[in-house]
Amino acid sequence: MKTRPSHREKQLSEDKNFLHRFGYAQELLRDMGGFSNFAISFSIISILTGAVSLYGHGLTYGGTGMMGFGWPLVALFCMMVAASMAELASAIPTAGALYHWASLLGNKRWGWYTAWINLIGQIGIVAGIDYSVAFFADGLLSPVLGYRMTETTTLIIFALVLVSHGVLNHVGIRIVARLNDFSAWYHLGVVLILVVSLAGFGKGELQPVDSLFRLGETFSDKPYWLAFLIGLLQAQWTFTGYDASAHTIEETIHPRVRAPWGIFSSVAFSFVAGMIMLAFVTLSIQDVHAAVSADNPFIFVISQALGSTFGQVVLWMIVLAMWFCGLSSVTSFSRMMYAFARDRGMPRSDWFARINKHYRTPVAAIWLAVILSFILALTDYFIKLVNPDTTYTTLAFLTGVSVVGLYVSYGIPIWLRLIAESKGRFTPRHLGPWNLGKWGRTVAILALLWIAIISVVMVIPPNQNAGIALIMMMIVLLIMDLTYYRHHFPGPEAALQVSPEELARREAEFHD
Numbered sequence: 369m370k371t372r373p374s375h376r377e378k379q380l381s382e383d384k385n386f387l388h389r390f391g392y393a394q395e396l397l398r399d400m401g402g403f404s405n406f407a408i409s410f411s412i413i414s415i416l417t418g419a420v421s422l423y424g425h426g427l428t429y430g431g432t433g434m435m436g437f438g439w440p441l442v443a444l445f446c447m448m449v450a451a452s453m454a455e456l457a458s459a460i461p462t463a464g465a466l467y468h469w470a471s472l473l474g475n476k477r478w479g480w481y482t483a484w485i486n487l488i489g490q491i492g493i494v495a496g497i498d499y500s501v502a503f504f505a506d507g508l509l510s511p512v513l514g515y516r517m518t519e520t521t522t523l524i525i526f527a528l529v530l531v532s533h534g535v536l537n538h539v540g541i542r543i544v545a546r547l548n549d550f551s552a553w554y555h556l557g558v559v560l561i562l563v564v565s566l567a568g569f570g571k572g573e574l575q576p577v578d579s580l581f582r583l584g585e586t587f588s589d590k591p592y593w594l595a596f597l598i599g600l601l602q603a604q605w606t607f608t609g610y611d612a613s614a615h616t617i618e619e620t621i622h623p624r625v626r627a628p629w630g631i632f633s634s635v636a637f638s639f640v641a642g643m644i645m646l647a648f649v650t651l652s653i654q655d656v657h658a659a660v661s662a663d664n665p666f667i668f669v670i671s672q673a674l675g676s677t678f679g680q681v682v683l684w685m686i687v688l689a690m691w692f693c694g695l696s697s698v699t700s701f702s703r704m705m706y707a708f709a710r711d712r713g714m715p716r717s718d719w720f721a722r723i724n725k726h727y728r729t730p731v732a733a734i735w736l737a738v739i740l741s742f743i744l745a746l747t748d749y750f751i752k753l754v755n756p757d758t759t760y761t762t763l764a765f766l767t768g769v770s771v772v773g774l775y776v777s778y779g780i781p782i783w784l785r786l787i788a789e790s791k792g793r794f795t796p797r798h799l800g801p802w803n804l805g806k807w808g809r810t811v812a813i814l815a816l817l818w819i820a821i822i823s824v825v826m827v828i829p830p831n832q833n834a835g836i837a838l839i840m841m842m843i844v845l846l847i848m849d850l851t852y853y854r855h856h857f858p859g860p861e862a863a864l865q866v867s868p869e870e871l872a873r874r875e876a877e878f879h880d
Contacts, residue, residue: 379622384875387618390462390860392710393874396703397541397728400619402626404545407552409610409634412700414497414693415642416555416686418606421500421763423649424665429599431585432656435646438596442603443639445818449775450610450635451804452782452812454628457614458800461623464707465614468860469781473788476859477849482780483708484845486611488838489773490701493609494741496766497694498533502526503763504687507664508680519762523749527742529691533698534738540727541619544699551692558685559645562670565682566648570673574651587660597825604822605767606642608774610634612700615707628802701737706730711860713853725877744769751833768834771826779819782812 373381384394400408419439426434456469464471464479466486471479502525509525510517537544567574586595613630617623620630649666652673653659662668671679709720724731748762786809788794796803804811827835 376621383621383623386461386624388868390460390468392462392618393870393872394618395723395728395874396463396618396706398619398621399542400545400616401621402629403552404549405613405616405620405623405626405630406634407548408545408616408696408699409613409630410637411548411551411555411693411696412493412497412609412612413607413634413638414555414689415606415638415645416558416689417497417500417693418608418767419602419642419646420666420686421496421503421690422602422605422767423646423669424660424662425761425764426599426602427650427656427665428587428660429590429595431582431587432579432650432653433581433583433585434596434599434602435650436580437583438600439603439643439646440639442600442607443635443643445815446604446607447632447635447639448811449778449782449815449818450632452785452808452815453611453614453778454631455799455803455808456781456785457617457631458624458628458802459798461617461627461800462707462860463615463618463703464711464860465611465617465704466777466781467704467708467713470784471860473781473784473794476857477854478780478784479859480713480849480853480857481845482777483704483713485773485780486704486777487701487708487773488841489608489770489775489777490697490704490737491740491744492766492768492770492773494530494694494697494701494737495744496605496763496770497690497697498529498741499526499745499762499766501529501687501690501694504664504667504683504690505529507667508683508687519749519752522762523745526745529694530698530738530742532691533695534735536695537698537702537734538724538727538729538731540729541616541699544695545619547692548696548699551689551696554692555689556641558682558689559641561685562682563644563648565674565678566652569678570652571675572652572654572673574648575653577647577651580647580650585656587657594828598828598831600822601764601767601771601826601831604826605771607635607638608771609697609700611774611778612696615700615703619703624800625802628800698734698737701741702730702734705733705736709733711858713857713859747837748833764831765834765837768826768831769837772823772834772838775819776823779816783816786812786816 380398387394430438460469462468467479467483470482502522506517506522506525584592586592588595610631613627617627620627649669653669659665659668670683705720708714709717720733722732748765785794
């Protein structure tokens, strides 16, 4: 007697059949629920990484007003970007995400450049997150173990953190998904502990609330209007990486609804939780000049407010949250590379598109993500050896690369969607179940305006080296395109020619 398929089985079958419409086999393990999909983006955004590691940057350039005005300003526009991306994820639910959207809405060359620009941003975000872990851990360990913190010691810890993330991603999506689920609750728990501690057990009185909205204060040599714009890097880098919900869409059950909500809600929840956290941290500052002058302003503020012992405990909890953030980022990065290699868009695509039959993970892509992220930080390390008088910080360099790379790649498919709409090639019937209705076009235009502004602001002096690095990478991409990929990249359109029998054969390989 046959048993009726469960609701989960029916949904898995529906998800697989919809993926087949785009010519792709269900090779990755589809085991992520809605919360897990939200959690991976929420963990990569990680208000305990971006807002914390660049807290000194924001405070130096924009003063305390950066937290009261800069954070919500950036969050508002990032929610518009996220909403526009969520619409496309609902319409085209493949792991290629941005690059696949650009290919189908524009053409395969738009898709190829979108993929590589996104990969550049992914390199920057993994490097920036894991360097933040190393920077904070090094700063906390050095006085305890009695060694002097240097660029070299931070780089060593950075390498160890990257390896730990590579190993865990290697062994499977199930363990990473569960750690991501835990990470989301852990982030909220640490924020709650931090806020309650500062509000009720701080050593000094909290400053008046109006100090959170004090404009005109900067501790840089820039005019305030320019300094404020530069300081937006703190919030802007925090709100990156939420495309992870789209990159893991082939591992998510009921993806056309759950992944879009994962993209949008991860930004919205991060905005609210981050605003509360930054408010209490900033109101705890007793001497802004002393905080700005410290080697690590955030560590200084927390240590002064909570004391050395309890303050150290809270800071180590934050370091662990950063570690979770990096773990999720490697997952997202590797899935993007896997999807791109699957369509033969990068060197040795046959290798990087392989899925390990035992772990059901793209092992080669995972370790390439680790290696490329280390190389980016190592490049900055050697630049500073040659020119030790540089004024920018490694974190500003890495985060500038990631913000521009990621947001330009976010913007390309949004722009192509508007063009496709104007030509009648993308209509309301192409939208998925998650959509903005008549507001979609307006939100997309505002999102593109914001992306254009920040792409300039994030690489102006003193962070011009990030711009130089991005230009050099683009030159390499042009050479690669014109010498080979212009005529040899088949694009995701080629997948549409794959027969149902071939899709079934590929899927059967993982069920032997």
